Amino acid sequence: MFQPQRLELQDWMIAPESRRVMAALAAGGSEVRFVGGCVRDALAGRPVKDVDIATPDEPVVVMALLRDAGIKVVPTGLDHGTVTAVAGHKPFEITTLREDLETDGRRAKVAFTDDWLADASRRDLTFNALSCTAEGQLFDPFDGRADLEAGRVRFVGDAKARIQEDYLRLLRFFRFQAHYGRIPPEEGVLAVMSALAPQLKTLSGERLRQEFLKLLAAEDPLPVLWVMKDHAILDAFLPEIVDLDVLSRLLAIDSIAVDSTGSAEPILRLAALLPPDRDAAVAVARRLRLSGIDSETLRRLAAPAQDLEQARLALDPLAERPAIRAALRGALYRHGAACVKDDLLMQTARRQASSEVLQSALAEVAAWRPRTFPLSGSDVLALGIPAGPQVGGLLRQVEDWWTAADFAPDRAACLAELHRRHAEVS
Numbered sequence: 001m002f003q004p005q006r007l008e009l010q011d012w013m014i015a016p017e018s019r020r021v022m023a024a025l026a027a028g029g030s031e032v033r034f035v036g037g038c039v040r041d042a043l044a045g046r047p048v049k050d051v052d053i054a055t056p057d058e059p060v061v062v063m064a065l066l067r068d069a070g071i072k073v074v075p076t077g078l079d080h081g082t083v084t085a086v087a088g089h090k091p092f093e094i095t096t097l098r099e100d101l102e103t104d105g106r107r108a109k110v111a112f113t114d115d116w117l118a119d120a121s122r123r124d125l126t127f128n129a130l131s132c133t134a135e136g137q138l139f140d141p142f143d144g145r146a147d148l149e150a151g152r153v154r155f156v157g158d159a160k161a162r163i164q165e166d167y168l169r170l171l172r173f174f175r176f177q178a179h180y181g182r183i184p185p186e187e188g189v190l191a192v193m194s195a196l197a198p199q200l201k202t203l204s205g206e207r208l209r210q211e212f213l214k215l216l217a218a219e220d221p222l223p224v225l226w227v228m229k230d231h232a233i234l235d236a237f238l239p240e241i242v243d244l245d246v247l248s249r250l251l252a253i254d255s256i257a258v259d260s261t262g263s264a265e266p267i268l269r270l271a272a273l274l275p276p277d278r279d280a281a282v283a284v285a286r287r288l289r290l291s292g293i294d295s296e297t298l299r300r301l302a303a304p305a306q307d308l309e310q311a312r313l314a315l316d317p318l319a320e321r322p323a324i325r326a327a328l329r330g331a332l333y334r335h336g337a338a339c340v341k342d343d344l345l346m347q348t349a350r351r352q353a354s355s356e357v358l359q360s361a362l363a364e365v366a367a368w369r370p371r372t373f374p375l376s377g378s379d380v381l382a383l384g385i386p387a388g389p390q391v392g393g394l395l396r397q398v399e400d401w402w403t404a405a406d407f408a409p410d411r412a413a414c415l416a417e418l419h420r421r422h423a424e425v426s
Contacts, residue, residue, distance in 0.1 A: 005138040005145070007039065012048045013134065017088030021053065022134040024069035024085075025094065030057050033116075033131040033139070035095075040127045044148055044180065053094045054131065056114035059083050062094055081112055098122065100165065117141055124162055124169045125176060126154045151182025159189045160196070167199040171211040174228055178218035190231050197236035205289035208237055212288070216266040222248055225273075237287070238273070240280045247272040250349040253358065267294050268342050271301035272349060278303035300339065301346050307331050308343050314361035315344065315353040328361065330403045332368045341365050373399050374411035375418060383422050397421055 012018060013034065025032040035054040042048055055062060059078050066073040072086040081096035097119040098110040113119065120129040120141045127144035138145070147154050153176050155162045155169075163169050170193050177185060200208065215221055225244055228234045234241050250272045267290075274280050281302035285295035300308075311331035313324045331340050341362065348358045375398060380391045398418050402409050409417070 005140060007042060007132045007136045007138045009136050010042050010048065012038065012042075012051060013136070015088075017090050018051060018092070019134070020069065020087050021066070021071060021085050021092050021094075024065050024071055025053065025055050025057070025062065026134075027069070028057055028061060028065050030055055030114075031116075031133070033133055035131040036123070036128055039130040039132050039138070040144070040148060043127075043130070043145055051090075051092050053092055054097055054116075054119065055094060056097050056112075056116075058096050058112050062096065066094075080110060121156060122165075123156055124166075124172055126156055127180070128176075129156055148180065151180060153177045153181045153183075153185065155189070160192045163193065163196050167196065168203055168207050168211060170196060170200060170233070171208065171215070174224050174233070175211050175215040175218075177227075178215050178221045178224040181224070185227065190227070193233060194231040197231070197233040200233075200237040205287050209288035209290060212238075213266040213270070216269045220251060221269070222251060238284065240275065240284055241273045242275060244273065246346075246349045249352065250345060253345060253348060253355060267297050268301070268345065271298050271342075271346060274298075274302065276302055276350065297339075297342070301342060304343055305335070307334055308340070311340055311343065312347050314364070315347055315351065315357055317354060317357050324361075325364070326404065326406055328364055329368070329406060332365065333371055333403055333407070336370075337365050337368050371407045373402060374409075374414045375399070379415065379418060380422075383419070385422070394418065394421060394425075 022032055032053060032055045034051065036052045038048045038051045057065070059075070059081055062083055063073045063075065066083075066085050074084040074086065076082055076084045076093070081098055083094050085092045085094055096112045097114060097116060099113045099115065099118040100122050101109045101111050116131070116139070120131070120139075123129040125144070125147075126142040127148040129142050130138065130140055130144045132138045142154075142156050146152075153173060155173070173185075173189075173193065215224065218224070222244060225234065225247070229241070229244060247269060250269065270284070271281070274284060278299055281298045282295075284290075285298050290298065307327075308331050310327040314328045316324075328340070344358060344361050344365070347353065348355070375395060377391050377395060380394050381387065385391055385394070395418075398414055398421060401417055402414055
């Protein structure tokens with residue numbers, strides 16, 4: 001079962017900081033291996049983001065070995081045997097080999113062990129149970145390499161037992177299916193997951209959010225989402241998702257593949273799965289414990305501000321171009337390019353608008369450069385108006401006038417408009 005194979009040495013394996021951490025951990029005489037995602041992605045030819053390491057030594061020994069080597073160590077999860085080493089400004093998560101003593105579907109009580117097979121047996125998927133030494137000797141106890149090469153996502157051992165140990169593994173299965181799977185899941189496994197899907201509601205919103213947004217970040221999550229929808233798995237934790245048609249159209253828009261304005265694409269995709277209803281967006285944001293920024297993005301895409309509504313003129317092929325330009329640039333000024341782009345993409349998908357018209361609008365978004373209003377509150381105060389709401393109100397009136405004029409008036413013209421409006425109310 002542990003017939004060794006080879007993994008060609010990767011840059012991240014032979015980097016000085018990696019060598020330093022591995023040497024420090026091996027100084028105690030124990031075998032040390034790279035484990036999990038870094039090994040999987042190296043075999044798959046994908047970029048390695050995080051480097052995880054396993055050792056039979058317990059955390060107190062691990063910390064001592066690292067400190068003896070002059071490596072910074074952070075006790076990030078001692079109860080679960082995890083510490084983080086920082087070398088060359090790069091973090092390395094180091095975990096002591098473990099085996100499960102008790103599980104309840106949400107958390108596990110573990111014991112430390114020196115048995116590599118026992119540790120591999122508690123992992124969720126076969127290609128996540130891979131490990132290798134610093135020299136590239138590969139250990140593959142459950143044929144994970146073959147599964148990875150075939151595009152087959154497979155639980156370690158019995159699917160039902162693995163999921164009942166931690167119900168999040170049900171969602172993780174689909175996340176990895178979206179990113180790595182080319183072979184459809186087995187019907188028997190789908191039946192097990194469908195039966196256990198109601199247990200997803202027992203998990204924290206943070207855990208559900210993390211996995212589901214990673215799933216949505218796949219190049220094309222739609223096939224997996226259809227499977228989840230057809231097997232009542234989406235309904236178990238996101239019943240607001242009625243259909244997948246808007247997301248399907250959103251994914252068909254070529255320009256979404258390159259996001260030059262920095263919007264959060266998984267949140268945009270999540271919004272496409274929901275009805276254009278603010279209450280639904282609020283409910284989902286709360287359930288998934290989204291950040292304040294992501295919650296606001298989701299709400300805005302469901303119920304946009306009035307000036308964003310006006311910017312949608314850009315998607316109307318019959319609208320007059322000057323009106324489109326003014327509305328669109330006004331929205332860009334107030335909300336920024338990322339926000340306007342997200343809204344245009346969403347509305348194109350919802351309305352089935354012309355992609356050619358969308359491309360024209362996106363060209364305007366790409367060409368946008370932020371503007372600075374020439375006036376400030378001090379200009380209003382200089383008129384003798386006392387500090388208070390009237391200052392901001394008058395300033396906004398002139399700013400709205402300046403925006404409607406497509407930002408053409410200079411400071412002198414804006415001051416003249418300010419004096420004119422002040423005279424009207426005096």
